[in-house]
Amino acid sequence: MAGSSHVYQAPRGTRDFLPEDMAVRLHIEQAWRTAAVTHGFLEIEGPTFEHLELYTSKSGPGIVSELFSFKRSGGETEFALRPEFTPTLARMAAAQGRGLPVPTRWFSMPWHYRAERPQRGRLREFRQFNVDVIGDASPAADAETIAVALAALARLGLTADDVQVRISHRAVVNRMLNDLGVADDRITAAQDLLDKRDRIEPDAFAAKATELGLDPDAVTRLAAMGGEAVPASTDPATLSEVWSVPAETLTELVELREELEARGLLEFCRWDISIVRGLAYYTGAVWEIHETSGNERAIAGGGRYDNLVESFGGPSLPACGFGMGDVVLELVLRDRSLIEQGADLLPRPDAFVLSMTDENDSAVVPMLSRLRAAGLHARTTGKSTRNLGKLLKDANKCRARHAVILGEEFADGSVTVKDLDSAEQSTVAVDELVDRLGGG
Amino acid sequence: MAGSSHVYQAPRGTRDFLPEDMAVRLHIEQAWRTAAVTHGFLEIEGPTFEHLELYTSKSGPGIVSELFSFKRSGGETEFALRPEFTPTLARMAAAQGRGLPVPTRWFSMPWHYRAERPQRGRLREFRQFNVDVIGDASPAADAETIAVALAALARLGLTADDVQVRISHRAVVNRMLNDLGVADDRITAAQDLLDKRDRIEPDAFAAKATELGLDPDAVTRLAAMGGEAVPASTDPATLSEVWSVPAETLTELVELREELEARGLLEFCRWDISIVRGLAYYTGAVWEIHETSGNERAIAGGGRYDNLVESFGGPSLPACGFGMGDVVLELVLRDRSLIEQGADLLPRPDAFVLSMTDENDSAVVPMLSRLRAAGLHARTTGKSTRNLGKLLKDANKCRARHAVILGEEFADGSVTVKDLDSAEQSTVAVDELVDRLGGG
Known part of the structure; x- marks a missing residue:
């Protein structure tokens, strides 16, 4: 030992959980597990690390730069610490092949890792609640996953005054990108850029948008894309003009609205086409849960990924789901004084x-x-x-x-x-x- | 993607937990948590990876070859996936300094990793129950940790017919090694060799023992060291002659016997000087739990490590504890038909x-x-x-x-x-x- 004192600290971006910290985390995990189990989801878990290619092949440019990767000493195979759960889930579902019950409702709540610079709400090691429905193409499945997310938050004391679900759809976003002049083979890169819009400088944004083949007017329109969120009580069919997209891109959102209403969730939801999600594999409705003040990052994010299971060698099975990390959630709960002292949770x-x-x-x-x-x-x-x-x-x-x-x-x-x-x-x-x- | 099918499988030595597998794991974890909580232990957790030096500096040669280590892309710091919990625990205790309540009773049950060739009972990724008492030098503390281990096993249906605690003491082992001619600076290497005794070829054992400076007669005696286990109802004070060690090396075992008796645990225990434990930091009583048939590896292992917290920059605090992995335990439970079908545990x-x-x-x-x-x-x-x-x-x-x-x-x-x-x-x-x- 070099006598260097950093060894005596947790690595940057990770946490030591003393008993009172752990009690808070277990309180959050209990809310997650109860919400998922009451909704009929079954708990699963996969390895903490996977073959590196599992992530590089499907998740797109947003994820690759964020991986902790390694080989075993003397080994050839490259592994990476899990940055998100969906590839593991899709791999596990694919491995079951035709034996997988349809629909399958699975959840998990393991550790995830991102090799980024740690920031408020974004650590290198975080706990994430993952909830997915596989083998159900109907918007009822999307609504069920949203219901689980909101049930978990309700158990922690968060109401429609505290959190909003902002819902978008890849078909709408992609159509708008096409109309701005983005070619089909650049749609994924454009989604990634849109997702980062609020986190990069305007000049850098404009430069990257120009690289995607957009003219200056289209760059300006891309930067402003989305506009105001609309209450989910609004029938999405009426948004065809507002968003300048054909009515057929809105069919699933119309059905999703009915499913949210049947679950009493409309008051939590907004149609918000500024939501994009950075991951390449989404194919349909995508959504994020934000706290209403706008002071913190997204609490949860998810959507529909109908091609992923098949792309891992499984049967063609539609799927949708979300992830909810513990870091932002705990900040939101503390902001609103909704967490007891850890000592009272022991x-x-x-x-x-x-x-x-x-x-x-x-x-x-x-x-x-x-x-x-x-x-x-x-x-x-x-x-x-x-x-x-x-x-x-x-x-x-x-x-x-x-x-x-x-x-x-x-x-x-x-x-x-x-x-x-x-x-x-x-x-x-x-x-x-x-x-x-x-x-x- | 190269189209290579291995990507669609969990990495070698790791596991996918489908709902029924997960139900079995949660059943085991519930037994662990309940045993620890009922005994007044508080749950903690540390990072999945630590600075590499945390392990290379203190755990000895047994651990270093088993590490998965990595750097962040572009980073300088070397990290390693946690192979055992004790260094993290000692680091966390040291960081509390004088603010740590004495005694502190902590447990955890996170993932651990070993970069070895996977074998029956030994995977690259495993769940481990860790239970420790810090700041209590008395054999009562050792007995409390043994009580938690046996309480967890009792909750899973294992009785004194199924499992035995085999207890040794570093002072006795070290005295015996000294008497064989092992110099003080080679005691750690000799302990490591003794611990591996059953897992390496006799020729390799003899070669390594000779390297430690032993003559052929001493090599033979080292290979046979330990002999028969003795029921714990035997007063350890009477073992001075059997083991050819001075009575003062047996003081703690005499007290430990009383503490085990007060807890009704004597029938589970044996004095067994063949137990060594591979980790360098142990200082006193060391023990393992084995199933009685001898068909599986140790279910749990632990002991006293009175210098570790101080060696990480903390106050001088005695400590003891154990680890119990999920892999061997599940094999033992299945061997004895003590696990229900996973479906019945959902x-x-x-x-x-x-x-x-x-x-x-x-x-x-x-x-x-x-x-x-x-x-x-x-x-x-x-x-x-x-x-x-x-x-x-x-x-x-x-x-x-x-x-x-x-x-x-x-x-x-x-x-x-x-x-x-x-x-x-x-x-x-x-x-x-x-x-x-x-x-x-």
Whole structure:
């Protein structure tokens, strides 16, 4: 060791989760998992790293520069840490071939990695909730994934005042790009540029747009493309003129509106053609969830990718889904004071066992073992005092539900149980203690 | 893409977790988490990759050849995927300095990585349960970590007939190595060799032992070191002669025996000086859990590492802990038929909603939304038939608890609820449905 102090820190853009940080993350993950499970999605997971080509081949220029890649010492194969889950999901679905139930509803919530410069809301290592429907081409499937995303946010306290779903469609965007003079073989590059629009300088944007073959007037129109978002209560069929696109590009959005309405989600949604998404594989509706103030990055993003499973050697199966990272979400929750102190999210002990006499000291460990074997969360003090007030302070500090006090009555097979929420106190036979504390 | 089919597979030594595989893993993780939480341990997590030096500096020769290491494109810093958790834990504890509560009881259960040739029980990517006590030098702390390991295994159905804890002590092993003629500066290398004893050829073992300065007689004695395991009911103080070591090297084992007895764990334990552990940082008691048949690798391994936190720039804090991987554990559980079919571990829907009339079809999605918003797991069918028998078959296939049938009575604000376990059926007002299904 060179004695360099950086070794003693987490790598830049990664996080150490101390217990209170971890409690916050588990709180978020619990909301994710419950939202997905209640909607009938099944949890899956894939490897943390995949063959590098899995990403370079399908995700487009937006992803390749962001990969952590490596070989095994002495090995030839190139791997990359997972930057997004969709290629793994499509690979797993393709591997099932015709055996995959249709539709398949899968979710996952593993780590992802991006080798970018860390910024607010964007770290090198982040947790991401991924929710996908495979084998269902109907806008009902898109609406189901949006419903899961909003259900997870609702569980965390976010309402339609806090978050908006901004929905666009690749058919509309591509038609508009064509009309601006972007050739079909440059559509992917133009989407990527549009997606980065707010993050690069106007001059750089104009230069790149010119490279795509656009004249100065078209560059200006590209920079302004999208305009105002429209409430989702507006029938998309009426937007043909506003967006200058043929009515047939809007068919799926019309159906999607009905599906969102049936789920009571219209108030959360906007039609917003400025949403593009940077990934090359999207084919239909694309959407992002933003908090309403505009102070943070997108909370979630997703869309329809009907060709990806087939492109990985699987059957031709339409699919759609989204990803929601933990980093922006936690910032939004903190901005709005919707996260408790981590300490208040830690698991509460059911029993805090205390010996009040020398004879009972040796009974504490067997008592703890007995309670724990019954599934109860049981702790004791490290202090040697017999001052009950001080000991109960210890018990309250870790938010124990009950103090189990081994006093004189222990010789007769009983303990004193003090409910630390209500302060009620009673004598309980040792044989009935597990029942009394809710174990079993 | 070169069209190479390997891209469509998970990298060698990693796994795809389809829903039923994932259900088994979540079942194991639930046992881990419950065992740790009930024993008063708090969950933490660190980065998936660390600075490479964090591992090369402290873990010894056993770990370095097993690392996946990489740099960021254009970056200088070398990182490595986490092969074990202890260095991260020691780094995190050191960073808290004097602010760390003493004792601190932490656990984690993240992914780990080893760049070895995959073998039975040993993959390149595996999940590992890590449990540690920091700031407690007493053998009670060692016993607590052993208790957590055994509690997790007990939750998965493993008894003292299935698993044994084999306990050794670095002071005893090192004294025996000294007596064989191993110099102090070669003790670490000798420990590493002893740990690999069963995995390398006798000739290679002898060659390496000779390199450590041992004469042929000592090489033979090193190969045989350890001998028979002794039941932990045996007082370690009586083993001074058996192992030819001074009584003072056995003090901690004598205390550890008392602590194991207080926890009712003696029947699980053996004194077994053949246990060495490959990592250089251990300083005291070391132990492994093996299944009794000897057919699989160690299920868990750990020990005391009293100098590690200080060596990472923290205060001088004794510590001990263990790791338990998911791969061997799952093999052991399957060997003993202790794992249910994954399908039986998937979450059960609370409600399977079915429309029996054309008028009610449009009510299914709003009903699902309502039940899900109340925290209930609700699904419906993809089939268009009105044949109730076929539809209930669908409901039973996913092990739904109740069918919620929207028939003629729905016009009057009621549905039919069929309990699919008991086959009991009743009419329930829509307003009372959530309560009836156990949501809220």
